[in-house]
Amino acid sequence: MAGSSLMENLFQRTLEDLIKGLRLQLIGESAFLSKALDEIRREVKSTDADTKANALHKLTYLSSLYFYDMSFAAFHVVELLSSTRFSHKKIAYHAAAHSFSDDTPVLVLITNQLRKDLTSTNEFEVSLALECLSRIATVDLARDLTPEIFTLLGSSKVFVQKKAIAVLLRVFDKYPDAVRVCFKRFVENLESPDSQIVSVAVGVFCELALREPRSYLPLAPEFYKILVDSKNNWVLIKVLKIFAKLAPLEPRLAKRVVEPVCDHIRRTGAKSLLFECIRTVVTSLSDYESAVKVVVVKIREMLVDDDPNLKYLALQALSVVATKHLWAVLENKEVVIKSLSDVDSNIKLESLRLVMAMVSENNVAEICRVLVNYALKSDPEFCNEILGSILSTCCSDVYEIIVDFDWYVSLLGEMSRILHCQQGEEIEKQLIDIGMRVKDVRPELVRVSRDLLIDPALLGNPFLHRMLSAAAWLSGQYVEFSVNPFELMEALLQPRTTLLPPSIRAVYVQSALKVFIFCLNAYLLQRGNAASSSTFDRVVPDVPGLVSERDGPESSSLASCDAPVHCKQDEGFNPRVFDQSFEGLSVEHGGEETATLGQASASSSLKDSFTHESIVNLLNRVELAVVPLTGSYDVEILERARNILCFTELIKRDLLDSPVQKEESLEREGVQASQIIKLMHDAFSNDLGPVSVSAQERVPVPDGLVLAENLEDLETIFGDVQLPSLNSFSLGSPQYEERAGFSIPIHESKEEPVPSSESTSLLAEHRKQHGLYYLPSANKEDDYPPANDTKLQAGTNDDDGDLVKLTEQLLLSKKKPNHAKPRPVVVKLDGDQATIATNPRPKEDLLSGTVRDVLLGSDTNPTSSQGQASTKSSSKRKGKEKLNVDSAKENLGGVEKHDQGNPGSRKSKHHSHGKGRRHGSPGKKGAETEENGQKLKQKSSRTHSKHKARQRAEVPLNVVAQSPVIPDFLL
């Protein structure tokens, strides 16, 4: 036995051998390592401590630098910890710190060993244990070892004491009750004569204060003293960090620290301290003009420094200051813009951010032009950073800074053409959003979309497909503004569209249908007017009869929709349609409308282009392009292609087979076809508008409607069909996602050419029900009757009460209030920002509340590991906690008084307060420890019960100081 261990020991490879072997190996690294690992697995089980230590040492090395899992050796680490030899201990502690996590099961076994080492006379052993504890302490370890750490806090050896202070951070974190025991000694260290101790203590306070600053306000006087007196840069940096957190909470404190901070700025030679002062001022003292001025001077010095680090940090500081003092950035404009071309990407990004901070209504065009030009020249990554930040800046607050939307839209188009552009998705979102919100810009939007669509090069860039989808949708939706719809059609059906993903192709096909119908309609009007202007009038009333072979109710409803639309013409709804329809009929009437939208010229030029041949060509072109799509595997494409084809069949037969006949005398079939076209055209020209995200909230729940709390079962019931459509109406609104945005036209197309089926009517039913709730947010009653009235109105128009018609009406009424607001140009909804602003707040409060409870000394936390004990005593604890909070509040008052130069009264007050409290607490605490003890006993560990005794002995002593902890130290 002994012999084998000797052999093992003699022939075992040490870590050094392993490392050297690894460098010289010829069998390949992984083979060598797995061999070594096998060896280690064997050796680690050895009974010989030396062999085991060596094996663990190697294993830790491999785990640390070659990332092998070493959890299998956890127990061996525990074994080795108990070795008396220092070198073994060192290896074991290193291994433990490296490999143990909160979930390591053997952790419960090391409590005793740690305790033994913490009380060792050898300071290096103590140090090893503390180091390990600082990395792996769990709730249990922290709780059980708090007394030992408390003792070490008073150690005479600085080497040990500073580590004991540092370990407190982890201990407090895990076991907040330790604050009660250790806080007093901990705070005393702030006034230690040894600067190392102060440095470590301030470091720990800095960590704590960053998490929950308010609790440490009472210690402000101590920190202030350090801020003024200390000469150690490390300490000063940490104190500044603390004050940066405290100052915003207590304005008088901010006033006090401004001067010392400025003093440091003037005096210090250390850049790190200087920068920390700058940061403190820009983040927390930015209300003090004089300080900011001093700081900006320093920032400028750093900006022009050769050291890229200083330049980078100065830019960062500037971007913080920019929110409140934009002048500081403007003063340094040249440097900032020059930095855009720096070699360092950090600096480039930071200056880009600053440039965007300088953007305002007046200079947005200029800055964007410069940036876009710059983006053309820069590397792909930075190019996209630039484009991304332009996009996000411009769309903030519903395009607040954009005045000239024509310019912005063409900028979007221009951006898409930049070689490296990968912002398709964002551009898509904005294009559609602008299309819906800003009516006046639609002609320009269509022009830009056309330019994008006819450019075959763009189809090859997958990043831009989303943007193209937006362009296709826009050109279909607003085709009436198009200069040349034939060209659009060509673009939408070009062969290279095969490069697009199916979902986007489907949008193309749908848009093609819209454009097609627009063309046909224009042609018919033209022809109809030429032939006989009077027939046109009869069109509307005739509809139900004419299309009787189609689904009756649906089409009739469509027709009756026209009636209200006609009446509302002067309210500005979709004037284009009427310009078209009345063009020939009533020049005297249409004039004013056309002029405003600047499409008069377009329509007049178009007039000539809708000849019979061109329409026939178009028809053939459409058929040619769409027929192959019926073989598509994508249902969306398939369905839409079929729609188009059915439609063309219908039209072709009725309209184009005997053109000469028709032109001479309007026959019945011709009229019929034209009616269908007209109806569909009208359906497509319904305007879509954004809906406030909060719209739903504003609708009171009708009586008798029971809203289920939990909608989980809904999903199983409705599955697929209805929920998507629900989305498209309620959620998507201000910025439709691709799917959502396009689902509207999809439904329309389904309804019109294809007779309504069971499912469409269901859908319509659904919309009718829910559409009512998606009311536009702002004063709808001013201009328009509420949606409910629309329903009534619809009923009177056509008593048949058809669902599809209602849907149409709802769509109308939904959009109109948005657009009727003759607010400048952009449709804004209150809900757009309101909800965003209010939402996160409650969360924050909750968070800071809990953190505060924990750090105030308290008791809410120890639940997880101490289950029973804490629940039992929870009522007592709650009481205590409350007191704690009170005292903290009083302290706040204390600080204020101090600031007024009246510390005396504060002192006495807190003394009495503290004393009053002392009577009650020890008893309570005693009971609590008792319980703790009982709980520990349940764990049936002898040492634990020993510990219990000790804890009981020690804790009550400390308890005296606990609750009034903070006040005492203020004195």
Next chain:
Amino acid sequence: MIRSVMVINTQGKPRLAKFYEFQPAEKQQELIRSVYGVLSSRAENVSNFVDAESIFGPDTRLVYKHFATLYFVFVFDSSENELAMLDLIQVFVETLDKCFKNVCELDVVLNYSKMHTVLDEIIFGGQVLETSSTEVMKAVEEISRLEAASNAISLVPKSVSSWRSR
């Protein structure tokens, strides 16, 4: 606090890795890889900062220094000062230099445990403990002496005692 200290060579091999918050081995490897990925793409004479939030999550920063064939990397959060961290890297390297007399990558490779001993005296549980390399050296030497002593005692008597027991 300081989240992590890494020493990576210019080939991407980690030479020292210490995480002050527990990370499983695979995660460590992934983090080191992504850090190296960023570092290796950076030119000389640019700033010593790298955007760490994409790698380490929110509120993290990273500074590094490039010495010969090694990158020294510190990852930390907003409670540390960036420039001070750069100074701390300097302190660390200076201490190693004193330790190994002109430190080079090979020293770092061969002295795994000493590297850790040095680092542990400078950073303790993520907190800056000591910033004077002389103080650190004192402690490190003391520890080495103690280690050597405990090993020296062990070797002879151990073999003797196992002899006797035969």
